[in-house]
Every structure is written in C-alpha cells, then in structure tokens.
Amino acid sequence: MKKYLSELIGTYGLVFCGTGAIIINDITGGAVTHAGIAATFGLIVMAMIYAFGDISGAHINPAVTIAFWFSGRFPGKEVLPYAISQLIGALLASGTLKALFPGHLTLGATIPSGSATQSFFLELILTFFLMLVIINVSTGSKEKGVMAGIAIGSVVLLEAMFAGPICGASMNPARSIAPALLSGQIQHLWVYITAPLAGAALAILGCKGVKDKECCPLPSAFCKTAKN
Numbered sequence: 080m081k082k083y084l085s086e087l088i089g090t091y092g093l094v095f096c097g098t099g100a101i102i103i104n105d106i107t108g109g110a111v112t113h114a115g116i117a118a119t120f121g122l123i124v125m126a127m128i129y130a131f132g133d134i135s136g137a138h139i140n141p142a143v144t145i146a147f148w149f150s151g152r153f154p155g156k157e158v159l160p161y162a163i164s165q166l167i168g169a170l171l172a173s174g175t176l177k178a179l180f181p182g183h184l185t186l187g188a189t190i191p192s193g194s195a196t197q198s199f200f201l202e203l204i205l206t207f208f209l210m211l212v213i214i215n216v217s218t219g220s221k222e223k224g225v226m227a228g229i230a231i232g233s234v235v236l237l238e239a240m241f242a243g244p245i246c247g248a249s250m251n252p253a254r255s256i257a258p259a260l261l262s263g264q265i266q267h268l269w270v271y272i273t274a275p276l277a278g279a280a281l282a283i284l285g286c287k288g289v290k291d292k293e294c295c296p297l298p299s300a301f302c303k304t305a306k307n
Contacts, residue, residue, distance in 0.1 A: 082157075083164040085135035089127040090168030090253055093139050095175060096123040098187025098258050102180050117243055121236025128228035136217070140251040141165055146210050146279035150286065152217075162253075169257035177261050186258040189247030189271050198246035198267070199274045205238045206250040206278030207285070214286045250275050 100119040104111035111119070124139070131137040136153075138144045141162040147153035173186055180186075191198035212234050216227040239248040249255045255271035258264070 082135040083160055085131040085137070086139060086161055086164040087168035087171075089131045089135070089137050089139040090165040091172045092127050093120075093123050093251075094169045094172035094254055094257055096120075097254065098173065099176055101187035102176060102183050105183065106180065113243065114240065117236050117239035117248075120239050120248075121232040121234075124235045125228040125232025128231060132228065135161075139165060139168075139253075140275075141253055142206060142251060142275040142279040143210065143213060145276060146214070146283050149280055150214060150283045152214075165253040166256065169253040170260070173257035173261045176258075184262060185264050186262040188258040188262050188264040189249040189255045189267075190264060191247070191267055191270065192245050195267050195270050199270045201242050201246040202249060202270060202274035203278040203281070205242055205246075205248055206275040207282045209234050209238065209250050210279040210282035211285055214282060247271070250278070252276065 097116075097120040100111050100116045104113075104116055127139055128137040131139075136147070138147065138161060144153065144158055144161045144165070148155055148158050176183075176186055209231070213231055216230050235248075235250070238250065242248045247255070249271045252272045252275055255268060259268045259271075
C-alpha cells in the first residue's frame with residue numbers, strides 16, 4: 080500500500096500545483112505567467128521523483144506505468160492499482176482546487192487551442208520524448224539516478240514551455256482526466272488519453288532500437304524482468 084499511497088500523493092501534488100498554477104494565473108490576470116506555469120509543472124515533477132522515487136518509482140502518470148509494463152520492467156499485476164491510485168490522486172487535487180476556486184470554468188483542463196488532430200500529434204510527440212528520457216535514466220520501475228529527477232523535470236518544463244499554449248502539454252492522462260471531469264470540459268478528453276499512451280509506447284520501441292538489452296518490447300509477458 081505504500082507504493083500506491085506514494086503514487087496517489089505524487090499525482091495529487093502534480094495536479095494540485097500544476098493546474099493550480101493555471102487557475103491562479105487566470106484569476107490574477109497573468110501573475111504566474113506562462114513560463115511560471117511551465118516551471119511549476121517541471122519543478123513539482125522533479126520534487127515528486129525525489130520524494131517518492133525510491134518507494135514507488137514516482138510514475139505519477141498512467142502512460143508511464145503502462146509503458147514500463149510494455150518494456151518488461153514493471154509487473155502487469157501492478158498496472159491497474161498504480162493507475163487507480165494516480166487517478167484518485169488527480170481527482171482529489173482537482174476537487175480541492177474546485178473547492179478553493181469554485182468560479183473557475185476549466186480548473187486547468189487541457190483544451191486544444193487549434194484542432195484536435197494537431198493537439199493529438201503534439202501530445203504524442205511530447206510524450207514520446209518524455210518517456211524516452213524516463214526509460215533511459217531509470218532502472219527497473221524505480222527512479223534511482225541522482226540526476227534523473229532534474230532530467231525528467233527539465234523535459235516536462237521544456238515541453239510545457241513551447242507546446243503548452245497549443246495543446247496544454249499534458250503528457251499524462253490522469254492530469255487531464257481529473258480537471259476535465261470536474262469542470263465538464265470533456266469534449267477533447269480522448270486526445271489526452273490516447274496520445275500519451277501511444278507516445279509512451281512508441282518511446283519503448285525507440286528505446287529498443289538503440290538499447291537492445293535495456294528495453295523489451297511486446298509481448299512484455301515474455302520478458303524475464305516482467306516476471307519478477
């Protein structure tokens with residue numbers, strides 16, 4: 080249960096701080112700024128990795144959890160409990176923000192500023208690079224590298240900085256599902272569920288192409304590390 084609680088708290092922190100920055104920026108007329116929002120997402124991801132990396136791996140993202148399983152580095156029986164914990168954490172965070180800022184219409188939900196197709200491919204590519212970094216700086220399902228938190232947090236900041244104004248730079252189904260459900264902004268939710276999952280899976284195949292011994296592609300059930 081410690082692992083699941085870690086994922087719940089970690090995802091709560093991500094959604095509370097990240098989408099909270101969006102909400103506060105809106106109601107204060109831009110006091111946080113776009114750069115501040117991007118930095119908030121990157122810093123909270125980095126902090127949660129260092130806080131919970133040695134307990135649960137600090138996935139705080141269903142797409143990351145599924146991709147680790149896909150790579151053979153994570154047991155299949157843990158995927159659903161991890162995803163449920165992450166979704167509960169995200170929903171609790173959005174619920175807290177709704178109670179604090181009841182007048183905000185979107186609660187920081189990710190909404191395409193252009194077409195849904197454009198945002199789909201942006202999210203897919205962004206998640207591809209994020210997962211590629213994660214899979215290459217991690218060992219098994221746990222974050223152990225001293226610099227890994229900085230590397231992953233920096234990628235989140237970077238991608239949110241340049242792509243956030245167009246697609247929201249979610250790269251995380253839980254981060255998008257929670258504010259969408261609680262605000263009713265669900266018309267484009269499919270983009271932020273399918274694109275990160277596809278992008279993360281493609282990253283595992285990309286990892287396999289350059290590091291044969293480190294990444295095991297489908298079917299993960301045949302990978303020796305997945306049996307542990």
